[in-house]
Amino acid sequence: MxxxxxxxxxxxxxxxxxxxxxxxxxxxxxxxxxxxxxxxxxxxxxxxxxxxxxxxxxxxxxxxxxxxxxxxxxxxxNLEDNIAHRLNLWEGTRHMIADNPAAGTGPGTFETAYPPYQQPGYTVLARYAHNDYLQFTAGTGILFIPLMLWLLYLFFRTGFKKFHSRSRQTSGIALGCMAAAIAILIHSYSDGNLQIPANALLFTSLSALTLKSGV
The missing domain is CATH 1.10.287 (Helix Hairpins)
Structure with missing residues (x-):
């Protein structure tokens, strides 16, 4: 190991x-x-x-x-790969959120809704915000924030309860799932991990495994 x-x-x-x-x-x-x-x-x-x-x-x-x-x-x-590009993307996405605070622009619409907010000097239109928190908020509205915070609270509360289980298997699975979620949450601050179906499916599976009773 x-x-x-x-x-x-x-x-x-x-x-x-x-x-x-x-x-x-x-x-x-x-x-x-x-x-x-x-x-x-x-x-x-x-x-x-x-x-x-x-x-x-x-x-x-x-x-x-x-x-x-x-x-x-x-x-x-290059311009599309450094930190300045990410900061410009995030700035434009925040403007998009400010213009559509309640319901957002709709899930999966970032690529078509973002061009009016794209900063000058870029030759390629952005497909992702390179920040899952901003992109999901832009797509679904600010109500996404308290919902996700509540779900994360439930996830880690349940995970720590299982971590203290007498079963080493249950404890190990809970710790592994929580650590994996931490990794995805950190990476999602600077990239669009959860926009990739395989990553989103993995994150959902880890969450389900943690929240499922009897595991």
């Missing part, structure tokens, strides 16, 4: 996805903190060693030339 975890970290680093790196780091930190704070958990030292190994492995991989070059695109990449 330790070797598999290190292998997955290396694979994640080599995807060259900056948001994926942040999501993976957030999920691992979440799992480590939750396990270390759990009363009666007998393998806290192992968790510490594992996290140290992951940090060292990640540092070695992150120092490779392709990864460093990918990080540099945050400020030095």
């Amino acid at each position: 330790v070797c598999l975890a290190l292998f997955l970290v290396v694979c994640q680093a080599l995807t060259l996805s900056r948001g994926g790196w942040a999501g993976t780091a957030g999920a691992l930190v979440f799992m480590a903190v939750v396990l270390l704070l759990k009363k009666g958990f007998a393998h806290k030292r192992l968790v510490g060693y594992l996290m140290a190994g992951i940090v060292v492995t990640a540092a070695i991989v992150m120092a490779s030339t392709p990864v460093v070059q990918r990080i540099m695109t945050l400020t030095q990449g």
Whole structure:
């Protein structure tokens, strides 16, 4: 399991996805903190060693030339790939939300509704907001925000209840699902993960697995 975890970290680093790196780091930190704070958990030292190994492995991989070059695109990449592009997208999306606050423009309409809000200087029309929170709000209206906050509250409340189950299987599944959700939520801040059907299906399956009674 330790070797598999290190292998997955290396694979994640080599995807060259900056948001994926942040999501993976957030999920691992979440799992480590939750396990270390759990009363009666007998393998806290192992968790510490594992996290140290992951940090060292990640540092070695992150120092490779392709990864460093990918990080540099945050400020030095082409116009459609750097952080300035994301900030312009988010600014335009916020204007779109302000013009359609109640019901939004409709789910799945971002690509057709966004062009009037596109900032000058771009040769390609944006298909996604590169921020799931803004894009879902733009499509469904501001009522989406309290609904999602309530659903996330239910998800993590149920997940932590199951995490403290006497069943190691139930506890492990709950922790894994919560960590996976953390990764997706972090990555969704800078990308459109949940606009991809496979990712949306995975997120829904993880949520259902956590919320299902008797698991």
